[in-house]
Amino acid sequence: MSRLLWVEFRRFGARRLVRVTALLALGGIAFGTFIAYTEQFRLASMPDVPLGTAFPLVVIGWLLGASFIGAEWHAGTVTTLLTWEPRRIRVLFAKAIAGVVSVFVITMLLQVVLAASLSLAASLNGSTAGAEGWLSETAAIALRVSALATLAGAIGFAFAAVGRNTAAALGAGFAYVVVIENLVRGLKPEWSAWLFGENAGVFLLGPSNDFPFVDRSQLGAGIYLSLLAATLLAVATLVFRTRDVN
Amino acid sequence: MPAPVPPTGPGRSVCSVGDVIEVLGLRKQYRRFRRARTLAVDGLDLAVPEGGVFGFLGPNGAGKTTTIRCLLGLVRPSAGGCRLLGADAPVGLSSVVGRVGSIVETPLLYPRFSGRRNLELLGAIAGVGPSRVREVLERVGLADRADDQVRTYSLGMRQRLGIGAALLKDPELLILDEPANGLDPAGIVEVRELLRSLGHEGRTVFVSSHILSEVQHTADRVAILSAGRAVAVGPVGEVLRAGRSEALLVRVDDLAAGLRALAEAGIAAATDDGLLRVELPATGAATVTKALADSGQYLFELRPDEADLETVFLELTRGTEEGAR
Numbered sequence: 001m002s003r004l005l006w007v008e009f010r011r012f013g014a015r016r017l018v019r020v021t022a023l024l025a026l027g028g029i030a031f032g033t034f035i036a037y038t039e040q041f042r043l044a045s046m047p048d049v050p051l052g053t054a055f056p057l058v059v060i061g062w063l064l065g066a067s068f069i070g071a072e073w074h075a076g077t078v079t080t081l082l083t084w085e086p087r088r089i090r091v092l093f094a095k096a097i098a099g100v101v102s103v104f105v106i107t108m109l110l111q112v113v114l115a116a117s118l119s120l121a122a123s124l125n126g127s128t129a130g131a132e133g134w135l136s137e138t139a140a141i142a143l144r145v146s147a148l149a150t151l152a153g154a155i156g157f158a159f160a161a162v163g164r165n166t167a168a169a170l171g172a173g174f175a176y177v178v179v180i181e182n183l184v185r186g187l188k189p190e191w192s193a194w195l196f197g198e199n200a201g202v203f204l205l206g207p208s209n210d211f212p213f214v215d216r217s218q219l220g221a222g223i224y225l226s227l228l229a230a231t232l233l234a235v236a237t238l239v240f241r242t243r244d245v246n
Numbered sequence: 247m248p249a250p251v252p253p254t255g256p257g258r259s260v261c262s263v264g265d266v267i268e269v270l271g272l273r274k275q276y277r278r279f280r281r282a283r284t285l286a287v288d289g290l291d292l293a294v295p296e297g298g299v300f301g302f303l304g305p306n307g308a309g310k311t312t313t314i315r316c317l318l319g320l321v322r323p324s325a326g327g328c329r330l331l332g333a334d335a336p337v338g339l340s341s342v343v344g345r346v347g348s349i350v351e352t353p354l355l356y357p358r359f360s361g362r363r364n365l366e367l368l369g370a371i372a373g374v375g376p377s378r379v380r381e382v383l384e385r386v387g388l389a390d391r392a393d394d395q396v397r398t399y400s401l402g403m404r405q406r407l408g409i410g411a412a413l414l415k416d417p418e419l420l421i422l423d424e425p426a427n428g429l430d431p432a433g434i435v436e437v438r439e440l441l442r443s444l445g446h447e448g449r450t451v452f453v454s455s456h457i458l459s460e461v462q463h464t465a466d467r468v469a470i471l472s473a474g475r476a477v478a479v480g481p482v483g484e485v486l487r488a489g490r491s492e493a494l495l496v497r498v499d500d501l502a503a504g505l506r507a508l509a510e511a512g513i514a515a516a517t518d519d520g521l522l523r524v525e526l527p528a529t530g531a532a533t534v535t536k537a538l539a540d541s542g543q544y545l546f547e548l549r550p551d552e553a554d555l556e557t558v559f560l561e562l563t564r565g566t567e568e569g570a571r
Binding site: 004007010011014016075077079081082085086087242 | 276353363
């Protein structure tokens with residue numbers, strides 16, 4: 001298992017999409033830092049920054065997670081891999097673990113780079129006044145953002161594993177967020193307690209009036225989202241174990 | 247039409263100790279949404295003994311690739327089962343997969359990774375190091391292009407890379423599905439020689455193909471598959487002779503005079519496409535020569551009447567397909 005896991009980590013790191021995404025994100029960080037520098041960034045407002053990056057990082061997590069297995073199906077390399085390791089559950093678990101751990105590490109590193117760049121901008125041409133405790137507060141939020149991106153990656157991975165296609169997973173994700181969540185909010189608002197979006201909001205920001213139907217703590221929302229991801233991964237594993245690979 | 251070689255004898259369907267591949271009553275039916283079911287393999291029995299090259303032949307759609315996919319645990323049989331190196335597929339495959347190298351159809355590798363990186367990643371799963379990767383790349387003639395992305399490779403190069411991947415583990419059993427697909431004539435000869443040398447090294451090479459000349463020159467034994475069933479199994483020579491009476495073909499200047507001379511000598515013969523077909527085994531060649539010479543007929547050509555694999559294959563598969571219709 002450890003060999004397989006190691007191979008999957010190497011494969012993840014060698015993917016062009018991962019490198020391009022990381023480069024684009026670093027480009028965005030450089031641009032954001034430039035703006036922060038010219039606008040005299042205040043270090044005290046740093047904890048708000050990870051919240052602003054949550055959406056793009058969740059999308060990145062979903063994309064990287066889905067494409068990690070989706071690209072394998074598209075290229076047909078799952079067949080080749082299974083002729084080397086026929087234990088399918090191992091293969092899928094190794095991929096899933098490598099995918100979600102890598103998404104967590106990448107999103108965390110990007111936030112660290114962003115926070116370091118902005119704090120440098122604040123110290124060079126901004127304000128550090130009233131910023132006591134910014135680091136721990138920012139770190140806590142950044143961890144939650146990365147955890148959320150990781151869960152999105154796991155769910156994207158599960159969708160692509162079942163649909164055998166990255167596009168299928170991305171399409172399903174888009175349809176869910178844009179159509180299903182909005183339909184539920186409009187027609188059956190009491191059901192919104194079970195929506196990904198609402199629970200993600202509570203997980204990041206804590207219970208608030210913005211999410212009136214979610215009667216869960218921050219931890220509860222995190223556990224709910226984790227269970228959701230775990231269930232979808234279990235379904236994906238079952239499907240992967242039983243379906244023919246042609 | 248020659249009668250099929252009964253699937254018994256040396257290269258048979260009855261499994262025994264020492265068989266590296268055993269297929270028993272394998273049946274695979276594909277169910278497709280809103281489409282008719284497809285019966286890809288229909289009660290196939292097959293046993294492949296250890297060592298040498300075993301050709302697995304059949305027209306497109308005969309069930310060759312599905313059988314190989316079942317052997318490798320990629321596809322679950324609808325009925326029956328298979329064993330590889332004594333392990334049941336798919337549940338026991340993990341215990342023997344380190345001794346099996348395979349390619350299924352066109353080898354599928356990461357197009358944006360180099361050939362070397364692809365092999366290194368695969369090799370790492372089985373603990374195969376970079377030196378073995380180098381060795382294999384040289385063996386399949388890809389050392390010069392090893393660091394180029396696979397997407398820039400021709401089909402033939404991908405095929406060779408796939409064979410390289412199959413060889414990485416230094417396997418005792420190789421399962422190769424159409425390894426000569428997409429290769430130019432020189433490449434086909436190279437693959438043929440490679441397969442032959444692998445067979446001589448004591449490995450078992452199970453190779454599926456519809457390029458019959460390739461198999462006739464390479465394989466020790468063959469199985470011919472048609473409509474999901476084995477219609478002939480056995481050593482190549484045995485399959486070639488299947489159902490044919492032994493005969494000699496003779497070319498003489500005057501066919502009528504030749505026929506008369508042979509008849510006078512008590513030898514049964516008939517004309518066959520500008521030749522005389524004499525119902526005698528190859529050992530009767532001297533008798534024929536003497537009979538003709540005694541009557542003043544001198545032959546230009548004398549050879550055994552041997553069918554090539556292509557003829558036998560077409561006759562056998564045509565028969566089965568017509569039966570299936």
